[in-house]
Amino acid sequence: MKNIAVMVRNLPFNTRRNSEALRMSVGLTLREDKVTVIFIDDGVYSATQAKPELINVQPSKREFEALSMLKCTLLADKPSLEERGIKNLVPNVKQAGRDEIVRTITGSDIVIPF
Amino acid sequence: MQDMVNMTTELDLRGEVCPYTFVKTKLKLEDIESGEELIVTFDHAPAVENVPRSLKNEGHKIMGIEKKGDHLWKVRIRKA
Amino acid sequence: MKLGILLTSSPENENTNTVIEISRAAREQGHAVSIFLMYDGVYNVHKKEFAQLAGNGVSIAVCALNAEQRKIGKVDGILFGSQYDHACIAQGVDRLISFG
Numbered sequence: 001m002k003n004i005a006v007m008v009r010n011l012p013f014n015t016r017r018n019s020e021a022l023r024m025s026v027g028l029t030l031r032e033d034k035v036t037v038i039f040i041d042d043g044v045y046s047a048t049q050a051k052p053e054l055i056n057v058q059p060s061k062r063e064f065e066a067l068s069m070l071k072c073t074l075l076a077d078k079p080s081l082e083e084r085g086i087k088n089l090v091p092n093v094k095q096a097g098r099d100e101i102v103r104t105i106t107g108s109d110i111v112i113p114f
Numbered sequence: 115m116q117d118m119v120n121m122t123t124e125l126d127l128r129g130e131v132c133p134y135t136f137v138k139t140k141l142k143l144e145d146i147e148s149g150e151e152l153i154v155t156f157d158h159a160p161a162v163e164n165v166p167r168s169l170k171n172e173g174h175k176i177m178g179i180e181k182k183g184d185h186l187w188k189v190r191i192r193k194a
Numbered sequence: 195m196k197l198g199i200l201l202t203s204s205p206e207n208e209n210t211n212t213v214i215e216i217s218r219a220a221r222e223q224g225h226a227v228s229i230f231l232m233y234d235g236v237y238n239v240h241k242k243e244f245a246q247l248a249g250n251g252v253s254i255a256v257c258a259l260n261a262e263q264r265k266i267g268k269v270d271g272i273l274f275g276s277q278y279d280h281a282c283i284a285q286g287v288d289r290l291i292s293f294g
Contacts, residue, residue, distance in 0.1 A: 002285060020202075020233045020260075027133040027277020030140070030168075031285040066137060110284055112200065112292045132259045133277035160258035164276040171282070 002033045002109040008043035009113060013057075018046040021114035022063035029070045036104050037067065039093065040077040047076045047093045048086055068092040077101055121150040128157040128186075135161040136168055143174065143193050151177065152191045162187045196226045198287035200280070202294035204234040205241055209293035214243045216291075217252050228287060230280045232257035233294070239269045248272060255279040 006025045012018040021037075028035045039047040052059050067074060068091070075096040076089055089095070096104075105111055125142045127135050139154050146152060156162050166176045166189055173194035180188045197220050203209045217227045229252060231238055236256050238244055248254050248271040256266075258274040268274050284290055 030278045030281040110290045168278040
């Protein structure tokens, strides 16, 4: 079994990219590897309770539900949240300090910045 | 003694795409016993090719793929 | 060594050339190479260099859902697979590099 970390770093607006990073993360669990998603920098906006459907963007609800069901760890980088004044996170996304983010990255066999 | 032929579970995955088609099939297979059969309904063409291929890779047996309509297929799987 | 490459950007990005050159060099050195194309990376399937890589023993798989969303037709020698195939690559390789 491998530890895989997927890093979501970019703004989720005007793109399906972040949602696809989450769909890929679901897929990466299919061979019993342990997947952790790290929301960092502008990627933390993907972990907020935003309503993208208001601008005709499909929300990532299904991806988040699957990741939770598959017991993936979802971490949001605390300094990135604080810099942007973000407080409301999607259920099951945990705020993590830089020490925990670094521990997750160094403990991973594969790190995929998406 | 229970008849194996009657031990069939059905799963409707219409509206689902990859990888949820595989995730949900896999989770359903965890609920049934080895040798039992699961019939899954798909309406997404890539899933009909890829899910059976992936299941075979996991050791399960594909007993048949039946086209039921323009975009509708039933895949019969026997759990390993 | 088994090398895995994930490519998520479209062919106008310089990532494409990097992936092609790394894959070629790795094959020349006798390494096994598996490439997975997803998101806009699926647009690379029509690059002739990818067909050449496939002919040279590089295993190439595409996310069929992303290809379907972008109306990309099948290409001989390239597997129009799923995220399960990406999971198999991730599990089976010694190193995985992502370009996106």
